[in-house]
Amino acid sequence: MTYDVARVRGLFPSLGDGWIHLDPQAGSQIPDSVASTVSKAFRALVSQPGGVYPAARQSQAVVDAARQAVADLVGGDPAGVVLGPSRGILLSTLAEALPPRLWLGSTAVVSRLDDEPNIIGWLRAADRYGARVRWAEVDIENGELPPWQYSDLLDDATAIVAVTAASSTIGTVTDVAAIGAAARAAGALFVVDATSAAPYTVLDIEAMGADVLVVSAERWGGPQVAALAFRDPGRIATLRSSGLSTSTSGPGRLEVDGLHHALLAGLAASVEHLASLDDAATGSRRDRLVTSIASLNGYLRRLTAYLAESLSHLDFVHMVGSAAERVPTVSFTVDGVAADKVARRLADNGICALVDQPSRALDVIGVGDVGGAVTIGLGQYSTPYEVDQLVRCLGSLG
Incomplete structure (x- = not known):
């Protein structure tokens, strides 16, 4: 299975706006075909x-x-x-x-x-x-x-x-x-x-x-x-x-x-x-969905691991949760900086992220006691470069 993220990005005209979209929970970018x-x-x-x-x-x-x-x-x-x-x-x-x-x-x-x-x-x-x-x-x-x-x-x-x-x-x-x-x-x-x-x-x-x-x-x-x-x-x-x-x-x-x-x-x-994310996918649409989503899943697993590893080098940034199995979605807190201010710094640097998402899980874990959490997600079009930009921007808060 092969996943060509450069080809996939070309399917999304809205990515030409220059922003890094790490907010698919609020709605993924729309491919041109749709x-x-x-x-x-x-x-x-x-x-x-x-x-x-x-x-x-x-x-x-x-x-x-x-x-x-x-x-x-x-x-x-x-x-x-x-x-x-x-x-x-x-x-x-x-x-x-x-x-x-x-x-x-x-x-x-x-x-x-x-x-x-x-x-x-x-x-x-x-x-x-x-x-x-x-x-x-x-x-x-x-x-x-x-x-x-x-x-x-x-x-x-x-x-x-x-x-x-x-x-x-x-x-x-x-x-x-x-x-x-x-x-x-x-x-x-x-x-x-x-x-x-x-x-x-x-x-x-x-x-x-x-x-x-x-x-x-x-x-x-x-x-x-x-x-x-x-x-x-x-x-x-x-x-x-x-x-x-x-x-x-x-x-x-x-x-x-x-x-x-x-x-x-x-x-x-x-x-x-x-179903068309992996251009090597063949067969019925169900078959092509299985192949394409599995290909995407493999790519995003690697990218999520890279994201987690990169964030771990910032000792003032703390990921919430460490489940063995996860989708490419991360919430994190920053020592001494409220979540809304973190999201504003990210936005000032062209990065879309979500802040204080309504979540009973986050409430139970207690992120409200430390200024809230920022939530980001990776999508079909996310790249290592975008992860690097996120980490670089967060690093400036330390």
């Missing part, structure tokens, strides 16, 4: 699906293509792909769609490592129906989410287990398969937020054991569109239909009315972009 697809679709897709005339059939074809693209990405079935404007809306819709009787006397298990979209919907539903909530805790020493704790958290009353596949702030990769096995043994619905893992790792909904997997396209270069993938599409029929849905069957039952078809066209184009 931007062109969305622009063309805005002009061409003017009708809703459902009609027999050409414009309606064209819109329906775009919806079908978007479902298939997500299915290829996660190794699932397009009949189980629910589309929506954001993961927060989709996960909240899922929580609302579960039968009320499921919540009576039950428990929902969520984790401190997760982003709010995979927490808040479950907390609200549990509060509404009087269900209990239990928390899986982060190891404050290394930032990992120990899977052994789930044997104590889960019991016959557990209805929901929600967990992230990877942290958006400290990069920790969770042992989803082990947690999923515990959820399955308890008979609970297992919901995995793969938003922060999807840009970097090959997803396989079967191997992960997830009943529902959520991804969000803006993290890998797509538009602001998200998707829920059900491992068993038939489960959708057991859920209450969204109050704004116009569909009576299939994934449309959980989709609010008014999906933007131009953005769905961009979603399919962004998955095709991912």
Whole structure:
């Protein structure tokens, strides 16, 4: 497998702005193929699906293509792909769609490592129906989410287990398969937020054991569109239909009315972009995705190791967490300098970074007590030169 980062960078016109973009958690840069697809679709897709005339059939074809693209990405079935404007809306819709009787006397298990979209919907539903909530805790020493704790958290009353596949702030990769096995043994619905893992790792909904997997396209270069993938599409029929849905069957039952078809066209184009990252990839789109993402993963593992090694030479900079398995995402603190001032120094030197990201994991670890944390992430287009510029700028703070 070969990964040609110079070729990949040429696919992103926005990189010509001269900035170093280390903020993919806020949205990856957009490849030209995706931007062109969305622009063309805005002009061409003017009708809703459902009609027999050409414009309606064209819109329906775009919806079908978007479902298939997500299915290829996660190794699932397009009949189980629910589309929506954001993961927060989709996960909240899922929580609302579960039968009320499921919540009576039950428990929902969520984790401190997760982003709010995979927490808040479950907390609200549990509060509404009087269900209990239990928390899986982060190891404050290394930032990992120990899977052994789930044997104590889960019991016959557990209805929901929600967990992230990877942290958006400290990069920790969770042992989803082990947690999923515990959820399955308890008979609970297992919901995995793969938003922060999807840009970097090959997803396989079967191997992960997830009943529902959520991804969000803006993290890998797509538009602001998200998707829920059900491992068993038939489960959708057991859920209450969204109050704004116009569909009576299939994934449309959980989709609010008014999906933007131009953005769905961009979603399919962004998955095709991912599949083309390694120009040696061949076969079906799923095959090409596996090859390309594995190639990207190998490149970014090396670059992340270089980043960690470089930061370790700055004794006043401290990385948060030291998980053995991580995506290329890092949060760090700087002795005696508040995080917002660090981010401003980086911006003054042409480097985009995030500061004080909302994170229960960072709160538990206690970064607020030392002035907050700066979060950076590497993307498809990141280079060793950009890492060097980051480290050089941080070095000036010492």
